[in-house]
Amino acid sequence: MRNVSRTKPKKIIAIAKIEIGGNQPLTRISPFPIDIPNVKKGGFTVLNTDQFTYYSFFHRINEQIRLRWTGKIRDLSYTLPPKTINRLALFARETKVELVLNKKGEFISSFVDQSSGAEFLDRATIDSFIEASPFLNPPQDLVDEDGFIRLNYSFFIEWKSRHLAKD
Numbered sequence: 001m002r003n004v005s006r007t008k009p010k011k012i013i014a015i016a017k018i019e020i021g022g023n024q025p026l027t028r029i030s031p032f033p034i035d036i037p038n039v040k041k042g043g044f045t046v047l048n049t050d051q052f053t054y055y056s057f058f059h060r061i062n063e064q065i066r067l068r069w070t071g072k073i074r075d076l077s078y079t080l081p082p083k084t085i086n087r088l089a090l091f092a093r094e095t096k097v098e099l100v101l102n103k104k105g106e107f108i109s110s111f112v113d114q115s116s117g118a119e120f121l122d123r124a125t126i127d128s129f130i131e132a133s134p135f136l137n138p139p140q141d142l143v144d145e146d147g148f149i150r151l152n153y154s155f156f157i158e159w160k161s162r163h164l165a166k167d
């Protein structure tokens with residue numbers, strides 16, 4: 001991987017959310033949740049318009065990573081020891097990442113801006129992008145002066161019950 005500098009974290013482009021618990025191991029998967037964690041409700045909605053200006057590009061990225069990421073989380077939820085699952089269920093987990101692509105849309109590097117507190121969840125996020133790359137035909141307006149595209153994503157996981165697994 002090339003050595004790429006970090007930028008100051010920008011607005012989050014997309015949020016993916018999983019809720020695990022209840023009668024099914026994976027109860028809800030949403031690449032665009034109605035309730036966005038840690039965002040206060042107000043009298044109006046402010047959106048990152050880049051995602052809508054370049055909708056087809058971001059939609060392709062979201063489709064390429066969504067199934068990979070949710071599959072990884074689902075697989076992890078089946079293999080984790082009960083104590084780990086119960087620890088993860090104490091509070092919602094969120095991973096925020098900055099992804100760096102070249103101007104062809106190929107994965108170059110990534111940075112975890114905010115860890116979920118569980119390295120394997122953070123790794124599942126990064127691995128999903130690596131496996132999904134390249135993201136073809138990126139809009140050239142997204143290319144920074146240094147020739148790279150930087151995208152910021154947030155992945156949110158919530159185990160709904162502390163009693164998912166018994167010791």
